[in-house]
Amino acid sequence: MSTYQFDIAVIGAGPGGVEAALYAGRKGLKAALVSNTSIGGRAVWSSLLPSKAWLALAEKIDGLRRLEGMGAHAGKHELSLEQLRRRIGEQSRLAFGIRLKELEDAGVFFFFGDGRIIEAHKLEVSSAEEPTRTITAGNIIIASGSGPRFLPDARPNKDRIYAPKIAAALPEIPPSLIVAGGGVTGTEYAYAFAALGSRVTVLQSGAQLLPRMDAEVAGAFRAYLEGHYDIRFHAGEAIASMRQEGDKVFATSIRGSVFEADYGFIAIGRVPDLSFFEPGQLPLALTEEKMVNTDAFGRTSIPHIYAVGDVTGTPMTANRAAMQARVAVQHILDGDGSKLLPAHFIEAAYTNPPIAQIGDMGPEAGAEFISKPFSSLLKANIMGEAEGLMKLKVRKADGLILGAAGFGAHFADVMGIVQVAMNNDIPYGKIREIPLAHPSISEILTG
Amino acid sequence: MSTYQFDIAVIGAGPGGVEAALYAGRKGLKAALVSNTSIGGRAVWSSLLPSKAWLALAEKIDGLRRLEGMGAHAGKHELSLEQLRRRIGEQSRLAFGIRLKELEDAGVFFFFGDGRIIEAHKLEVSSAEEPTRTITAGNIIIASGSGPRFLPDARPNKDRIYAPKIAAALPEIPPSLIVAGGGVTGTEYAYAFAALGSRVTVLQSGAQLLPRMDAEVAGAFRAYLEGHYDIRFHAGEAIASMRQEGDKVFATSIRGSVFEADYGFIAIGRVPDLSFFEPGQLPLALTEEKMVNTDAFGRTSIPHIYAVGDVTGTPMTANRAAMQARVAVQHILDGDGSKLLPAHFIEAAYTNPPIAQIGDMGPEAGAEFISKPFSSLLKANIMGEAEGLMKLKVRKADGLILGAAGFGAHFADVMGIVQVAMNNDIPYGKIREIPLAHPSISEILTG
Numbered sequence: 001m002s003t004y005q006f007d008i009a010v011i012g013a014g015p016g017g018v019e020a021a022l023y024a025g026r027k028g029l030k031a032a033l034v035s036n037t038s039i040g041g042r043a044v045w046s047s048l049l050p051s052k053a054w055l056a057l058a059e060k061i062d063g064l065r066r067l068e069g070m071g072a073h074a075g076k077h078e079l080s081l082e083q084l085r086r087r088i089g090e091q092s093r094l095a096f097g098i099r100l101k102e103l104e105d106a107g108v109f110f111f112f113g114d115g116r117i118i119e120a121h122k123l124e125v126s127s128a129e130e131p132t133r134t135i136t137a138g139n140i141i142i143a144s145g146s147g148p149r150f151l152p153d154a155r156p157n158k159d160r161i162y163a164p165k166i167a168a169a170l171p172e173i174p175p176s177l178i179v180a181g182g183g184v185t186g187t188e189y190a191y192a193f194a195a196l197g198s199r200v201t202v203l204q205s206g207a208q209l210l211p212r213m214d215a216e217v218a219g220a221f222r223a224y225l226e227g228h229y230d231i232r233f234h235a236g237e238a239i240a241s242m243r244q245e246g247d248k249v250f251a252t253s254i255r256g257s258v259f260e261a262d263y264g265f266i267a268i269g270r271v272p273d274l275s276f277f278e279p280g281q282l283p284l285a286l287t288e289e290k291m292v293n294t295d296a297f298g299r300t301s302i303p304h305i306y307a308v309g310d311v312t313g314t315p316m317t318a319n320r321a322a323m324q325a326r327v328a329v330q331h332i333l334d335g336d337g338s339k340l341l342p343a344h345f346i347e348a349a350y351t352n353p354p355i356a357q358i359g360d361m362g363p364e365a366g367a368e369f370i371s372k373p374f375s376s377l378l379k380a381n382i383m384g385e386a387e388g389l390m391k392l393k394v395r396k397a398d399g400l401i402l403g404a405a406g407f408g409a410h411f412a413d414v415m416g417i418v419q420v421a422m423n424n425d426i427p428y429g430k431i432r433e434i435p436l437a438h439p440s441i442s443e444i445l446t447g
Numbered sequence: 448m449s450t451y452q453f454d455i456a457v458i459g460a461g462p463g464g465v466e467a468a469l470y471a472g473r474k475g476l477k478a479a480l481v482s483n484t485s486i487g488g489r490a491v492w493s494s495l496l497p498s499k500a501w502l503a504l505a506e507k508i509d510g511l512r513r514l515e516g517m518g519a520h521a522g523k524h525e526l527s528l529e530q531l532r533r534r535i536g537e538q539s540r541l542a543f544g545i546r547l548k549e550l551e552d553a554g555v556f557f558f559f560g561d562g563r564i565i566e567a568h569k570l571e572v573s574s575a576e577e578p579t580r581t582i583t584a585g586n587i588i589i590a591s592g593s594g595p596r597f598l599p600d601a602r603p604n605k606d607r608i609y610a611p612k613i614a615a616a617l618p619e620i621p622p623s624l625i626v627a628g629g630g631v632t633g634t635e636y637a638y639a640f641a642a643l644g645s646r647v648t649v650l651q652s653g654a655q656l657l658p659r660m661d662a663e664v665a666g667a668f669r670a671y672l673e674g675h676y677d678i679r680f681h682a683g684e685a686i687a688s689m690r691q692e693g694d695k696v697f698a699t700s701i702r703g704s705v706f707e708a709d710y711g712f713i714a715i716g717r718v719p720d721l722s723f724f725e726p727g728q729l730p731l732a733l734t735e736e737k738m739v740n741t742d743a744f745g746r747t748s749i750p751h752i753y754a755v756g757d758v759t760g761t762p763m764t765a766n767r768a769a770m771q772a773r774v775a776v777q778h779i780l781d782g783d784g785s786k787l788l789p790a791h792f793i794e795a796a797y798t799n800p801p802i803a804q805i806g807d808m809g810p811e812a813g814a815e816f817i818s819k820p821f822s823s824l825l826k827a828n829i830m831g832e833a834e835g836l837m838k839l840k841v842r843k844a845d846g847l848i849l850g851a852a853g854f855g856a857h858f859a860d861v862m863g864i865v866q867v868a869m870n871n872d873i874p875y876g877k878i879r880e881i882p883l884a885h886p887s888i889s890e891i892l893t894g
Binding site: 075095320322348381413424433 | 462503523528825
């Protein structure tokens with residue numbers, strides 16, 4: 001058994017793990033990246049990236065519709081799932097290549113296999129191809145991510161019941177589709193399939209689509225989707241079972257409602273991947289929801305073991321994971337004096353238009369809400385994409401932005417302006433007075 | 448003759464004039480807006496807005512091309528200039544309506560006619576429809592804008608030689624087109640026609656396309672356009688004459704080169720509109736280039752007369768005009784203690800992708816340049832729009848951003864982040880460490 005020694009060993013090569021290893025390598029630390037998936041992790045190879053290829057196609061097809069009235073009549077298009085599948089493969093390899101080069105440039109060592117933490121500073125990497133290797137490290141960062149959640153009676157069946165990971169295996173665009181789940185993933189795929197021509201039924205467990213978002217913005221977004229696509233949302237219909245009979249799929253909610261369609265799609269959440277340790281063997285504290293318990297710097301209950309990304313809880317987004325990764329590495333470098341603190345970050349569904357939120361949008365004494373519709377923007381109108389709403393929460397006393405939410409063209413990019421302002425205590429008045437590019441979508445923040 | 452009295456009288460209802468009147472009205476000043484064009488000015492009715500409708504159409508047609516390979520085959524589209532013309536009218540009326548409502552809400556008074564400054568606090572408004580009216584005002588803001596520049600031997604002829612203002616009157620998409628001028632307007636229309644199928648020849652006066660932009664970025668953008676469209680740029684071929692013979696247009700450069708195409712298009716700059724005064728009568732100082740001479744607050748040589756926008760010089764952009772307008776009004780309110788100072792602003796050509804710049808990109812001791820290609824971004828790749836380049840100039844001593852330039856998808860919006868950072872002294876390191884939305888184009892600023 002070979003033994004290797006590192007400053008930092010990272011388990012998991014998804015967005016959090018890659019960022020942790022990269023950041024550590026760039027700071028001059030000797031870093032190991034341990035993963036049983038190829039670089040990019042599940043995000044690149046089965047969840048985030050494939051969904052974005054579907055969404056990019058849906059967005060371009062949307063563009064065809066918008067062409068009418070702008071100065072052209074679009075011809076009839078033909079979808080090619082074969083082409084889409086090929087593209088997902090190409091894009092995954094491209095993302096892999098970009099990350100690999102960055103990791104190599106940062107001097108990161110890569111270990112392929114299942115990583116398992118044995119004790120505070122030691123982990124083992126095992127795989128079918130190589131003898132088990134032991135890594136010792138000054139610090140370990142757990143970034144093992146999450147996998148899709150299914151129910152005993154609601155899981156993909158390799159025929160007409162699908163999940164995001166295997167969406168590309170669909171033989172056709174479903175004439176009709178039941179999407180179980182009204183979170184980010186369910187909403188993204190519901191939009192994508194609706195834009196590509198499916199009649200979509202979404203079963204959401206709670207009262208609100210995208211329950212983490214501002215209720216008014218989420219409600220307006222839902223109304224937008226229902227108004228523009230053949231898509232219907234059913235609130236309070238958490239799925240109990242999904243089964244196939246012949247060529248039909250039937251979904252039954254916990255309330256007993258039954259829905260029927262040609263295909264089913266399950267996106268009811270993700271569960272953390274805890275395969276990196278044996279609960280009896282390592283005294284790692286978990287939360288009630290079986291997430292790894294961490295503090296703001298990512299420290300777990302065991303000194304020198306940190307955790308970042310999905311394994312630490314919701315929201316399970318790539319940019320939260322990346323931020324946590326940097327915060328953890330910086331804390332390893334600087335200790336409690338670290339100046340890199342957890343920042344406000346954006347949660348988004350990358351539909352077209354995207355919907356995004358940052359900060360807390362709940363009612364609050366001393367705060368005011370400012371709303372602006374995208375229909376007031378020259379740029380949105382001229383693009384033919386005037387649907388959308390921006391909502392800001394501002395503290396009256398000092399004008400600081402406490403939160404923002406909205407949906408509309410380019411909104412995930414525009415939110416970067418809000419994010420920079422929030423993370424640097426720039427009051428809204430200072431954004432408002434700046435002449436942003438005209439005409440641009442960023443002007444939604446001015447005037 | 449009626450006499451009216453105001454705190455501020457603004458001449459010109461384009462982006463600068465409307466913003467000045469709005470800002471003044473919102474601050475509680477009694478403001479008059481004097482214009483011989485409808486609200487929106489030439490920008491809305493003949494230059495900025497129509498060009499953006501052409502560009503929006505071109506961008507959507509670009510989208511059809513990009514569809515191939517993403518999971519669909521686009522059908523053959525048909526252009527409809529009739530539809531585009533109708534849309535330009537609709538969009539102009541929409542922009543007019545939005546601005547009108549804002550002005551009304553701000554309590555601004557509107558005077559239709561030619562505004563002429565008689566003396567420091569007095570101007571006359573004359574029109575064919577109404578008797579001449581006299582307005583007295585504590586302060587006057589000149590925002591009379593600019594009109595297109597032509598040469599004696601190079602001007603629109605209502606047949607095959609066009610200018611931006613009358614582009615919508617084209618009977619067809621030109622099979623081939625000579626665009627005289629490699630500035631923002633020439634570049635925007637050259638791109639639009641090329642994307643819509645024209646074979647385009649651009650005659651630029653200087654060595655560089657978009658001479659105000661960073662040379663490396665402008666060069667890469669030119670190469671992108673030449674690589675993706677049937678478009679050729681000819682440097683150092685400033686136009687001397689453009690004439691039509693039969694169904695052909697011939698352009699001769701000052702060098703003597705002759706170019707031939709089916710149509711010609713002249714976009715060689717704009718000249719300030721100085722019709723608001725009689726040089727002998729009012730001692731208003733002009734620059735050598737016949738622009739109104741102003742200081743940083745917009746003050747002219749005559750106390751209480753300010754000037755903003757195109758009439759004060761280049762770059763003749765709407766957002767520079769709007770910023771100058773607010774700075775001038777705030778200075779009127781607060782005097783030299785005004786805290787609203789001229790801000791860094793974005794210059795852009797709204798092609799697809801857009802190209803934009805802020806600040807100074809010249810070489811400078813103690814500054815470093817950071818470049819990043821759009822091909823390194825997941826979002827750009829997945830959108831099928833991976834062409835682009837971002838370049839930042841950062842002062843090594845304190846990490847402050849001194850300038851930025853680039854082209855790429857959504858770049859005019861993303862530049863808003865840089866603009867907020869520059870105007871609030873946020874060092875680049877603070878932008879870089881923030882986890883922007885993933886995947887998004889704004890990530891071009893991180894990593």
